Amino acid sequence: MDQTQDGAHVAAGEARDKTPRTERGRRTLRKLLDAAAVEFGERGFHEASISGITRRAGTALGSFYTYFDSKDEIFQALVRYMSEQLRDHVTPLVQAAPDEISAERIGLESFLGFVRAHKEIYRIIDEAEFVDYASYRRHYETTVARVRQRLEAGAARGEIRVDVGEIHAWAIGGMNVFLGMRYGLWDEDADISEIARIANDFVANGLVKRD
Amino acid sequence: MDQTQDGAHVAAGEARDKTPRTERGRRTLRKLLDAAAVEFGERGFHEASISGITRRAGTALGSFYTYFDSKDEIFQALVRYMSEQLRDHVTPLVQAAPDEISAERIGLESFLGFVRAHKEIYRIIDEAEFVDYASYRRHYETTVARVRQRLEAGAARGEIRVDVGEIHAWAIGGMNVFLGMRYGLWDEDADISEIARIANDFVANGLVKRD
């Protein structure tokens, strides 16, 4: 976790660096982050408590503040970390796709799989909308920007229509997120790859009847 | 409440009816709901306070509890109320559309307009995900169910492909919500009808190049 963005609290005086120096410190930091993921995922930001995190981590309450300045800060760190985990899961699969249409199908399918396997991540990122708006917005802008790049590259390669742009990217992002909620979070049994196939056919061909 | 179902909390013994019996009571109830919409919209559920609501409503703190059992309860009432307001705004416009494809365009455009005009409603409904999950889920399931009905009716009329179903409905729902966030909430200046036109062309024809 770094503190580049929103670094308002750096200016005023002491900017003690909370990066652990020792191996033991790094272990504790990791335990806290893992515990926080579970605590925030299970109880949500406001119900979650620092003492809940340290209890799960097996550390003393006070130790928390050796590594983080506040509850908000660890949440922010977690959102960034999870956003990256999601990206790291999806990106290589998408990049291996033979063409842009397939890439979107694979992107959705891998997203659905990830949501199912890590439901707490979905929740935590979404709750950022009400806890750390900057992180929330950054996550979705980044995610959608990647969609847009793929679309424009696909268009440049002649695989899809040439007028694709930001609007299409947000539309696809929204579709994926809602399908993730509906079939990743809520419906345990749906066949993920079938859903991705159908949605992808829709994205590719739209609603109009073709013959 | 907290991530559980809503429930008709009547069961245990006393279920004193909080419905106002006098005209004065109805006025106060309305003032409280209006004030709560502003308070929750501006500060979010957790930052919002009952005293903030009554201050805005111009009533005594205790009067709040003449009409609501808890902070959760008024939030729930508000989500339902706003969900209905949104529906009442969009539905007649959509129903007047000449065909299903146009209906989706008009639906999106009117949604974007509504979000711009009532930003707090968007926020409140979304925050329900973390405050009153049942309301949140009900809102989106209801909304998407309406999309699905339109799609299937359009298919029955031969206006669109016949294999549309739940997945397409959730995809369109997600798309609309994200475009609402991006161009309704974040971007004040975007031309709403132009966005709806582009997104609708995407929905109609998909990504594939047509000639």
Next chain:
Amino acid sequence: MDQTQDGAHVAAGEARDKTPRTERGRRTLRKLLDAAAVEFGERGFHEASISGITRRAGTALGSFYTYFDSKDEIFQALVRYMSEQLRDHVTPLVQAAPDEISAERIGLESFLGFVRAHKEIYRIIDEAEFVDYASYRRHYETTVARVRQRLEAGAARGEIRVDVGEIHAWAIGGMNVFLGMRYGLWDEDADISEIARIANDFVANGLVKRD
């Protein structure tokens, strides 16, 4: 109920008389007292609420204050009323006793029966210790004074030892109250007259072995 004792609130200005003038008023007053007996008996003074009383009585909340000045006042009225009910139940039976020893047995037995039949009365009078100390003290002082009178009359008639006095009366009072709690309130099944017989034998003869 009257307001002779502790009438501090009479002096200051308006001493509106709360005695009902109409028949309808007298009915409402009675309903309130009955409801209060149930409410206080079931929930205790502090858990009880005026609205609980009026709900049980089937009157409007505001009507309560047509008849009583405060929660304390109705409680006080109730304690006095119940104290009298208890006395009215016990006294005639005791007075019909052939001698003082028997009188004490009958007094205990009828008290045990009364407690069983009116558990809420026991509770209400006892709680007065923490709500309306004056009423509590008056109740027990009155009760014990009656025991003492009986004892002294019995001694004068030569039925019992001549040195009986206040201490004996308080001892007998306490004995009765505890047996009432143990075998009237807690133990539904105990044979009341057998208990009274054993206790009375103890009161008559004491612990010392006789042959």
Next chain:
Amino acid sequence: MDQTQDGAHVAAGEARDKTPRTERGRRTLRKLLDAAAVEFGERGFHEASISGITRRAGTALGSFYTYFDSKDEIFQALVRYMSEQLRDHVTPLVQAAPDEISAERIGLESFLGFVRAHKEIYRIIDEAEFVDYASYRRHYETTVARVRQRLEAGAARGEIRVDVGEIHAWAIGGMNVFLGMRYGLWDEDADISEIARIANDFVANGLVKRD
């Protein structure tokens, strides 16, 4: 709590142990208990406030909750503690008595002395009837059980009649409590050992005239 059983509220999930681990913690806990005894004794359970307790204890309001989960809990702890204090005062004196009749006299006299010296204890234990019924009942059942054991042991030793049992024990318990109230709490000046002597003579010989 309220009229129900006490219970080892461990069950549901987190049972953070509130036992202090440091010496400083033990000191604070003790200060809180002492302050609570005064606060509850002076104002009664319902008038007492947590902030009143911490003010008297000289700690911050929040510190209370480091050691107790609720106002009920500290009250319960206090009742148990006081019940033990009373027992520790009376028991050794009673056990040193030469015979059972004397034991009861000494028991009463030491009880009267204790009540006078610690009026708040009498009040707190009695108020438990309306705050923490289980504690109240446990206190008196334990106390009376001790009386009963003494009686039966005395009978076995041939010092008193052989048919003594539970009823006699509750009778004696009630006598003591009422005499404690009358001559320990209300009457500062009465000669305690004289009262105990008279009451004991009554307990030993009963009401019947002997010559």
Next chain:
DNA sequence: AATGAATGAGGGTTCATTCAT
């Protein structure tokens, strides 16, 4: 007399954060 809405003081409890060891 009756009704039911309005009032607001008051208190228990939570918990992020700080501090002393």
Next chain:
DNA sequence: TATGAATGAACCCTCATTCAT
């Protein structure tokens, strides 16, 4: 670094009592 006690602002909710009709 780690520990766990200490701090106190903040807030929800209750309910006796008053008021207007």
